[in-house]
Amino acid sequence: MVIDVWNVTVHIADESGSTRMEPERVRAPNIRDVARLAGVSYQTVSRVLNESPSIKDSTKQRVLDVINEIGYRPNQAARALVTSKSRTIGVLSQQTAFYGPTTSITAIEQAAKEAGYRLSITNISSGDYSAIKSGVDYLLSQSIEALVVIAPQVRVFEVLSELSITVPFVTLQTTDLGVHSMSVDQTAGARLATRHLIDLGHTEIMHISGPQDWIEAEARMQGFLEEVALADLRTRAPILGDWSAHFGYYAGLELLRYRDFTAVFASNDQMALGFMHACREVGLSIPGDISVVGFDDIPEAAHFFPPLTTVRQNFPEIGRRAISLLLAELRGETPVEHGQILPELIIRESSAAPVTR
Amino acid sequence: MVIDVWNVTVHIADESGSTRMEPERVRAPNIRDVARLAGVSYQTVSRVLNESPSIKDSTKQRVLDVINEIGYRPNQAARALVTSKSRTIGVLSQQTAFYGPTTSITAIEQAAKEAGYRLSITNISSGDYSAIKSGVDYLLSQSIEALVVIAPQVRVFEVLSELSITVPFVTLQTTDLGVHSMSVDQTAGARLATRHLIDLGHTEIMHISGPQDWIEAEARMQGFLEEVALADLRTRAPILGDWSAHFGYYAGLELLRYRDFTAVFASNDQMALGFMHACREVGLSIPGDISVVGFDDIPEAAHFFPPLTTVRQNFPEIGRRAISLLLAELRGETPVEHGQILPELIIRESSAAPVTR
């Protein structure tokens, strides 16, 4: 028997190294190859792979040896086909180039990997219907078992609720669509930032917001407006930006022509950075002339000039919690968590009391 | 026939909405369901899906109608199993949270999608052998057709050349391992930056490098040293950093205690930012007292204080070219491109001639 096994091995080696250079693809070893070489049935090999309890240690070891020797790798496609479980979690994302999403995705990947899942990430470039639909279609055709949505535009959720998604899904945004969401409370964060400026004594506060169709931008604006109203201050129309430092800069140049405010709450750190650049350019000092508060606390924010007061979001934590929520649902538990994480105000040197003139 | 078709449809709907609440999974429609409803054979449906030319328009339309109606989605796993083509390109990456990799990956995804491929991204957290090996194993078990490696540590390539990779692969780093690489010429970029400082008249230039085992860091350091040697200047031992703004800051505080240099070339923009922060803190002005040059040209660099002179890398272009190289190889063409892209020096306000004392 053993001799026979070895014969087979030799035969295979011979063929691949033979002189008749056939261009035929060398078929990757499969479960039956392993079985033959180990002198067991393919089912036994399958059991070893799936760590079935009822398998004799000696047999198991023999199979594992063969697997290592010939470099056998189970074919995921075949596995997915028969179990209709892909061990894959889909991620529908937009603008992965931003700090927040990227950080969350990294954490999601980590958490998923620990649970034996992999990620299938699809990045939708535009927010229009067909792009979103094809993104979701795409992920679903991968037979993903769960879905994480990081696409921060409102429209995405309209599409999602329209297409009937059969897999458990969670979004990292705060929505009122009744779906599971796991997010940092953006409104609370914005209120923290605004409150901070008000507490310092500012009464004329400008808000540079993100794009109008971004959920985060909307929520932060909401928090800003609420807090301003609560303090009975004049409500000013926020500026709608595009998250970029460039926008912050040009908006700043424009705004500073009038300079009828003493503080700015920018909806992210990049725009805050651009705005501060504009301030320097027109000769205003921060926080002497104008206070600035950002949002996100990107790692660079502590080294801006001046170091930026901002709202810290725990992106990795959100990612981890999102996965644990999905995993719970996949196990059939009814997830209770539907949580929001509270952000934290990081006070640095870009904010101070206004100068009394 | 048509009546029969409709009967079937109604039957399916009935069952799912029936009162005998069976918990059985509603099986997703398959190619045979479509065939039955359209009154054709499953092979005909397959032909429609694969856009086979020899199919009557009327039949094709009928099949497509059914597909849309019942929301049929081809099962990728089954397809991958039989064709042993997954239409997937694997990405082995490390530290996806950085600006460069992220930007490249986005471009890669875009280019891959256009060619009908998807991405399977695996992020290895540490650079040790088993982590790398399991990452590659993982991707290969997905039967990826090609591999893009963005993991910038030298060791990754040792592992890669050890495991015999059978699929075409390309790395976004510059290596001498004889594998295909597609990268921005880091050394040239570093020489550009250094040359710029030398041309301004600086003779004592400090280099803050990245971690020693990063290929980019090594190449940039190399470029720096070459140019310094070429100009016959004193060679100083570079500081080995970790890419972070924090490091740049603390390294700066330390370096500035002696202040025996007039210019700094930092291996990325973040460390440059941190260094400039340190300069401000000890009361030095940039570029008055010290010139600073960074590397990467992240979008924020133009709004640092002062706006940072840096080396721009075209990350998206690299990603696109990497994919086109792989696609060519998959088509069986021998790719000629093995290219390096030249980076570009962006001169802003953080560099100037040294003050003659």
Added chain:
DNA sequence: GAACGTGATGTGACCGTTCACAAAGCGTGG
């Protein structure tokens, strides 16, 4: 009108794995 080519469609086998079930081996108690 038989032979033939061609466009359109159908049939059986197979890809590599898991599942349900069957069966073999083996000690044990009545």
Added chain:
DNA sequence: CCACGCTTTGTGAACGGTCACATCACGTTC
């Protein structure tokens, strides 16, 4: 000594597609 249960292993049939080949209808040519 045989029925019994337990552990360990083996067998056929899926899963949902594609591929190679067979078949069919239909006009064209000689």
